[in-house]
Structures are given as C-alpha cells and as structure tokens.
Amino acid sequence: MATTCGLRTLKNEPGSTSLTTEAPAAQGGDVPYTLSLTMDIYSPSxxxxxxxxxxxxxxxxxxxxxxxxxxxxxxxxxxxxxxxxxxxxxQPHLPTAILEAGRPAAESGSLMGDTVAMLTFYPEIQAEKSSLMTSSGEFIFLVDRSGSMDCPMEGNGGNQTRIGSARDTLVLLLKSLPLGCYFNIYGFGSEYESFFPESVEYTQTTMETALQKVKSMQADLGGTEILPPLQNIYSKPCLPSHPRQLFVFTDGEVGNTKDVIKLVKKHADTHRCFTFGIGEGASSALVNGMAEGGCGHPQFITGAERMQPKVMQSLQFALNPAAKDITVKWNIPAEVSVTPLSPPVNVLFNFKRVIQYFQLRAQSASSISGSVSLHYIVEDKAVENKININLQPKTDSSMLFHRLGARKAILALEEKVTEGDDKSVRERAIDLSIQSGVSSSYTAFIGVNTANKEPVQGPLQQRHIAARSLFGKCFSQRSFAHCGGYPLMGCQMMAPMACQMSLQSNFMNTSLINSSLELCDMGTYLTSLVLTPMEKHQDPLLELIDLQKADGSWDLQQSLASILGKQEEEVVKASPGKPELSSVWATVLAVLWLHGHKAESKDEWQFVATKAMAWIKAQSGFDLTEFVAAGNSFLGLQVKL
Structure with missing residues (x-):
C-alpha cells in the first residue's frame, strides 16, 4: 500500500492519550530503510x-x-x-527576482494558483571608518553562564570551553568599543548579575575593571533563565543620544521562548538585539526570534568555528547607522495585483541579504515586466535598490518558492494570533498550510493512502534512534553527590544511552561541586580533569589585543616586545622619535604586526586597528611616514598604513 503525507487540522484535547506506540529502537545500521539526498540548484545568478x-x-x-x-x-x-x-x-551581491508560476489545477486567486515572486536585495549601508570610533551608543552584553557553558566548543572535545571562548570574545569586544559609548555586562543562569549597577562610560578605568571581572567569569549560575535579566535591562531608561545595542550569548534553550521574544519586540524601538547561539544545542527559535524581534541579526557558532569573527561582524552592524522608512515599491502593469507574503522589512544591514516573497495575480499576463525597488533612508539620505523585471514565471513541480512564501506568511499570522487577533487570522494560517503542504501550529502531517485518499488507520510507531551525546562521556558517581536532584547510583553500570540521556536531562542545571572530576568512558577507563579558573590561551593576537588601552594606544613594555619577537631594549633603540613618543612607536609597531602577521584574522582586529590609527593621527610632533618605514624595517615587513 502506497502512502503519502497530507495536512490535517488536529485538536489537542485534555486527557488525550498518545497517538504513537513503542517500536524497537534501531541499532547501529540495522534500519529498514536507506536515505539519499540530491540537490537541484537553480539561480538567476x-x-x-x-x-x-x-x-x-x-x-x-x-x-x-x-x-x-x-x-x-x-x-x-x-x-x-x-x-x-x-x-x-x-556575483554574490547582485539583486535578483525569481518568479514561479502557480499550479494550473489550483484555484485562481489562491496562493498555489497565482505566481509567487522571491526578491533578493543586498543593501549597502556604510559609514566612514573614522566615524565608527566616535559613535555614541550603549552596549550591553548578556552572557549565558549556565553549567553547559563549561562544555567544549567543538563537538569532538576541543580544549577551549564555551565560557572560555565567551571570555576571549568579551575581551575583544571591550577593546573594540568606541570612545564616548556606555557599556555593561550581565551574566545569567538560574539567577543573574551585572558588572555595574548601571551602564558606565567607556574609559580606561571602567574597561580595566570589566576586564578583571571577565577573566574570572565562570559557568557557575545554574540553569538558563534569560527573561529576568532582560526585564532588568529594559527597566532602566535608555541614555539620551546613546542608542542601546544588546548582544546575547547562549548555548541552550528556555521554556518561555515566546515571552522572551515578545519582551524583546516590545522594546525594539529603543534598541537592537544581536544574538549568538553557541553549539548544536542552542535554540534556533530563541536566537532567531530575539534577533528578528529586536531588529538585530542572529549568528550561530558550531563545531570548530571561532566565535570572534561572527561577533565582530555583528559589532560592525551595530556601529553602522540604522536604516529608516524601509519600503518595497512595485512599478508593474496595473492589472497585476501584489500581495505581500513576508512581514515588512524592519531592519537592514550592509550587504546582508534581504529576501521578500509576494503573491502576484494577473488575469492574462504570460510574462511580467517592470521594476521593484527597496527604498530606505540612512543618515537623512534616500537610497534606492532597484530590480528590473522582464520575466516569464517558471514552472516548478516542487512549488518551492510558493512553499517558502507560505512559510513566511504562516509565521507572521501565528504571531498575530499570539498577540490576540481574531479567529480569521488563525483560519487564514490553516488555509495557507493546507494549500501549500507547509505545517503550522494548527496542522500536522498524517499518513494518507494514495489509492483511496483516506488516512492510514492504526497507531503510529515511535522508533528510538540513537543520538550523539553532548558530552560523549558520562561523569562518575564519585564526582557528584547528586545530579539535578537525582543520585547517579551505578552510573558506570548503566547502558551507554541510558547513562548519557540521564546526564543530558539532569546535569545541565547543576553546578559542579568538585574542582577535580573523574570521567568514565562507558566504564572502560578513569581519568582526571582539573578545571582551572581561567584557561590560559597562547594566541598572540588575543595577547596583543589584551594589552591595548581604551583610547587605542599601546604602551612600550616587555610583554608587547615579546609578542613582536623582540626585547624591550631593542624596541626602544629602534625608535625614530623622542622618548616621549614611545607610545606612538609602540602603537605603530602593534598595528604593523597585525597587518603583517594576522592579515587572515582582519575581521577580528579591524576595530582595534581603526581605533589605534585614530589615536596615532591625533598625536603631534612626529612624522607618521617615518615611523611606518622604521617599523617595517625593524619587523621585516612591507605594510602600508
């Protein structure tokens, strides 16, 4: 009997029983099916x-x-x-339009019967580099300090933990902030704490105070409760002429995602929210929802990826001016009606792709010609991104763009229902879901017999598929008095999957009670892992950045000379200027070293270098060309500044 999947509306009644029955778990390769995946790719570029x-x-x-x-x-x-x-x-930044024809058998005027357009824009929103370092703003960093942040960044057990990477990233952020801004840092878990009672002005003193706290920051605050610190942040009034920029780092999920997103969206007029999901367990609904609701941008860091480049990209977005009055305007024949499927665009970032879906209805047009434009205002300047259209809608049996557009529309409708709109909104979401075959909160897939179009009878079977453990090892009973309130009696004797699942469900919200932990790899051997307060990194880039002062300069000292591969006496002797210009000489050398030895990491140190150059050019009594030439000769480089 052949079966297919169809969408039906399901009701969850109180006291209802499970619709599934248990089936034996599939073990290592013993499964009654095979899977393959082929991608058909087509693009206007x-x-x-x-x-x-x-x-x-x-x-x-x-x-x-x-x-x-x-x-x-x-x-x-x-x-x-x-x-x-x-x-x-x-041509990655070429604006494009794709038109997909409706299904011939579908009802005219319905989503699946009409043409759907997918528009892709790449807006250019830039600011002068010099203005970035004098920008005002309030930067608040909200960092997950739950127990799971002690897990390694890499799934294969890399050395650096998530909290360690977060510490390094915060150091980089603190060094990259512009003078004249305000900042604060929050840590959250089952409870929360902030470095300062209120956001403080960014100075050498406040930066040093924050750095000391960052370097001792641990994953020691229990579970993951993000709503209380957000409520505390939003309870504090915004600073005049300092737009608020919120950076959120988390590796987990919360039980009140909708409440969190609703709160962020409520304050979107006064701030932008940039989110970072760390590891495979980070909730995409939370990370994407907060960023979208807060007119920001989401980032995900998984596997062996470094956190710093993605965070600095978001800082670039935060420092660039915000676009206002964003609209999409069509210039096409009057007989073609346009219905938006995507919610309105509320945020734009430089060369960050914007995708919009529209339903186009035309009585007799076999092709559509005209143009469509994205309009916005940046720093009182009107900008237009235009796409010329002269296309015949393509027929695709998969109806891919119709389904993508339906998904966007359904999500927007579900949000309106949550906010209390009438039943017609819910009914529209259900109608779109059934038309397109895209699931919603009110529909679900069920098996349908393709021969008689009737639902397949009998209970569904639930099969347990072994999943990769987050830890890959389990902690022995001797390391913990309890784990989430449940004793780990005989953990080494448990079946591997049962032991791992127990730890995943109970360990995440539990603080470590020993500094030295014994690990058991499925009972085969014991080893020791000692947790130290601060992981000592040997990355010279981070060490150099750690030495920079808040104004962008470096002092001439042995720690800097060591990174340059020199002795302090050598550096002093090679200076082309007077002793009182030692900081200028040290700063020029540091910037040259960044360009000459860490060019592949420029996206991480670009703000550090920009701030340094702004400081250098503000000094007097020296010839920059002479200092750069002397620095290149001393370091064996050929860098132009």
Whole structure:
C-alpha cells in the first residue's frame, strides 16, 4: 500500500492519550530503510561552486550559463549530523527576482494558483571608518553562564570551553568599543548579575575593571533563565543620544521562548538585539526570534568555528547607522495585483541579504515586466535598490518558492494570533498550510493512502534512534553527590544511552561541586580533569589585543616586545622619535604586526586597528611616514598604513 503525507487540522484535547506506540529502537545500521539526498540548484545568478560539511559528488552544471546545477551526497552517508551547504555565486551581491508560476489545477486567486515572486536585495549601508570610533551608543552584553557553558566548543572535545571562548570574545569586544559609548555586562543562569549597577562610560578605568571581572567569569549560575535579566535591562531608561545595542550569548534553550521574544519586540524601538547561539544545542527559535524581534541579526557558532569573527561582524552592524522608512515599491502593469507574503522589512544591514516573497495575480499576463525597488533612508539620505523585471514565471513541480512564501506568511499570522487577533487570522494560517503542504501550529502531517485518499488507520510507531551525546562521556558517581536532584547510583553500570540521556536531562542545571572530576568512558577507563579558573590561551593576537588601552594606544613594555619577537631594549633603540613618543612607536609597531602577521584574522582586529590609527593621527610632533618605514624595517615587513 502506497502512502503519502497530507495536512490535517488536529485538536489537542485534555486527557488525550498518545497517538504513537513503542517500536524497537534501531541499532547501529540495522534500519529498514536507506536515505539519499540530491540537490537541484537553480539561480538567476551564475553558480561558482558548492561546498558542504558532508562529502558531495562532483557538481554537475545542467545549463550553459551555470545558473542550474545538481549535487548529491555520496552514497553511504548515515545522516548522523546536519547537512550544511555553502553556495557561492559569481556575483554574490547582485539583486535578483525569481518568479514561479502557480499550479494550473489550483484555484485562481489562491496562493498555489497565482505566481509567487522571491526578491533578493543586498543593501549597502556604510559609514566612514573614522566615524565608527566616535559613535555614541550603549552596549550591553548578556552572557549565558549556565553549567553547559563549561562544555567544549567543538563537538569532538576541543580544549577551549564555551565560557572560555565567551571570555576571549568579551575581551575583544571591550577593546573594540568606541570612545564616548556606555557599556555593561550581565551574566545569567538560574539567577543573574551585572558588572555595574548601571551602564558606565567607556574609559580606561571602567574597561580595566570589566576586564578583571571577565577573566574570572565562570559557568557557575545554574540553569538558563534569560527573561529576568532582560526585564532588568529594559527597566532602566535608555541614555539620551546613546542608542542601546544588546548582544546575547547562549548555548541552550528556555521554556518561555515566546515571552522572551515578545519582551524583546516590545522594546525594539529603543534598541537592537544581536544574538549568538553557541553549539548544536542552542535554540534556533530563541536566537532567531530575539534577533528578528529586536531588529538585530542572529549568528550561530558550531563545531570548530571561532566565535570572534561572527561577533565582530555583528559589532560592525551595530556601529553602522540604522536604516529608516524601509519600503518595497512595485512599478508593474496595473492589472497585476501584489500581495505581500513576508512581514515588512524592519531592519537592514550592509550587504546582508534581504529576501521578500509576494503573491502576484494577473488575469492574462504570460510574462511580467517592470521594476521593484527597496527604498530606505540612512543618515537623512534616500537610497534606492532597484530590480528590473522582464520575466516569464517558471514552472516548478516542487512549488518551492510558493512553499517558502507560505512559510513566511504562516509565521507572521501565528504571531498575530499570539498577540490576540481574531479567529480569521488563525483560519487564514490553516488555509495557507493546507494549500501549500507547509505545517503550522494548527496542522500536522498524517499518513494518507494514495489509492483511496483516506488516512492510514492504526497507531503510529515511535522508533528510538540513537543520538550523539553532548558530552560523549558520562561523569562518575564519585564526582557528584547528586545530579539535578537525582543520585547517579551505578552510573558506570548503566547502558551507554541510558547513562548519557540521564546526564543530558539532569546535569545541565547543576553546578559542579568538585574542582577535580573523574570521567568514565562507558566504564572502560578513569581519568582526571582539573578545571582551572581561567584557561590560559597562547594566541598572540588575543595577547596583543589584551594589552591595548581604551583610547587605542599601546604602551612600550616587555610583554608587547615579546609578542613582536623582540626585547624591550631593542624596541626602544629602534625608535625614530623622542622618548616621549614611545607610545606612538609602540602603537605603530602593534598595528604593523597585525597587518603583517594576522592579515587572515582582519575581521577580528579591524576595530582595534581603526581605533589605534585614530589615536596615532591625533598625536603631534612626529612624522607618521617615518615611523611606518622604521617599523617595517625593524619587523621585516612591507605594510602600508
């Protein structure tokens, strides 16, 4: 009997019983099915290459202009991890429009019967580099300090923990902030605490105070409760002429995601919220929802990725001026009606893609010509991004863009229902869901017999699939008196999966009670792990940045000379200026070293260097060209500043 999946409205009645029955768990390769994945790729822009974290077959182009291609996962892939694809275009910032024809058999005027347009814009919102370092603002960093932040950054057990990476990132952020701004740092778990009672002005003194606290910061605040610190932050009035920028770091999820997002959205007029999901366990609903609700940008850091580049990209977004009065305007024949499927655009960032979906209805047009433009205002200057349209809608049996547009519309409608709109909004969401085959909060997939179109009878079967453990090891009973209130009696004797699952559910909200932990790798051996208050990193880039002062300068000292591979006496002797210009000489050398030895990490230190150059140019009594030439000669470099 052939089956397919259809959408039906389901009601959750109080006291209802489970619709599933237990089935034996699938063990290591013993499954009654195989899986494969083939990607058909088509784009209005030429495709340059496709990369993946999983092995792919060679990319096959199916059109001469390289706008259509095909790739597949190699045979034998076990689907034991997320499949990530990176698609590279020949012209990545080219605004594009794709029109997809409706289904011929669908009712005219319905979503699936009309044409759907997907528009992609890449707005250019830039500010002068010099103005970035004199920008005003209030920067608040909200950092998850729950127990799970002590897990390694990498899934394979890397050395640096998530809290360690967060500490390094906060050091970089504190060094990159512009003079004249205000800042504060919060840590949250089952409770929360802040470095300062109120946001403080960014000075050398406040920066040093914050750095001391950052370097001793631990994952010691229990569970993950983000709503109370947010309420505390929003209870404090915004500072005049200092727009609030909130940076949130978390590796988990919360039970009140909707309440958190609602609170962030309520204050979106006075702040922007930038979020960072750390590790595979970070809630995408929370991270994406807070960023979208707070007119910010979400980032996810997984596997061996470094946190710092993504955080600095968001700082770049935060320092750039905000776009206002954002609208999309159509210039097409009057007989074509346009219905938005996506919610209105409320935030734009420099060269950050904006995708919008629209339903187009035309009585007789076989092709649509005209233009569509994205309009906005930046620093009192009107900007227009225009796409010319002269396209015949393409037919695609998958109805991909219709379904993507439906998903956007359904999410927006569900949000309106949450905010208390009438029943017609809910009914519209259900109608779109059933039309498009995209699930919603009010519908679900069920098995349908393709022969008679009737639902498959009998209970569904639930099969347990072994999942990768977050820890990969379990902590022995001797290391803990309890774990989330449950004694770990005989943990070493438990079945591996049961032991891991018990730890995942109970360990996350429990603080460590010993500084030295014994680990058991499924009972095969014992080893010792000593937790130190601060992980000592040997990254010379972070060490150099740690030495920078709040105004952007460096003092001439042995710790700086060591990073440069020199002795302090050598550095002093090579200076082309007077002794009172030692800080200028040290700062020039530091900037040259960044350009000459850490060019591949420029996205991490760009603000550090920009602030340093602004400080250098504000000094007097020396020739910058002479200092740069002497510095290049001393360090064996050929850098132009």
């Amino acid at each position: 030429s495709i340059q290459s496709v990369e993946s974290n999983c092995p792919l077959t060679p990319l096959e182009f199916v059109s001469q202009d390289k706008t259509q291609a095909k790739a597949s996962l190699t045979s034998g892939h076990k689907f034991d991890r997320d499949v990530e694809l990176l698609l590279y275009y020949s």
